[in-house]
Amino acid sequence: MSNIVLYGTLGCHLCEEAEEWLRHFFGDVGLTHIDIADDEQLVNQYGLRIPVLSNGVIEADWPFNEAKVDKVLSTQSMSPAISVNNSKPADVSARKPRRIFLVGSSR
Secondary structure, three states: OOOEEEEEOOOOHHHHHHHHHHHHHOOOOOEEEEEHHHOHHHHHHHOOOOOEEEOOOEEEEOOOOHHHHHHHHHOOOOOOOEEOOOOOEOOHHHOOOOOOOOOOOOO
16 A cells, blocks of 8 residues: 555645544555655645545545545556546646635735
């Protein structure tokens, strides 16, 4: 199970929470941690979604649950990644851009 990747970045409290949750419920899972800040393409793909758990086929966005993680762990095929959140291909370019509003900002 060493092909399981947790995408995140340094200082992401949700990423830390997700890792703790995974350790608690799936302690035997070997995770590879990938910091998306090191790769612009990963920032574009996962920046608004982290933490994301992936096996290269299935992706699960936080918050995880046992069913999502079981699906990621049990899928072995090498087809394009599919999000278990909406069962559609995880192609970011096909998504509508998100707007971010800063509440209480001086801008």
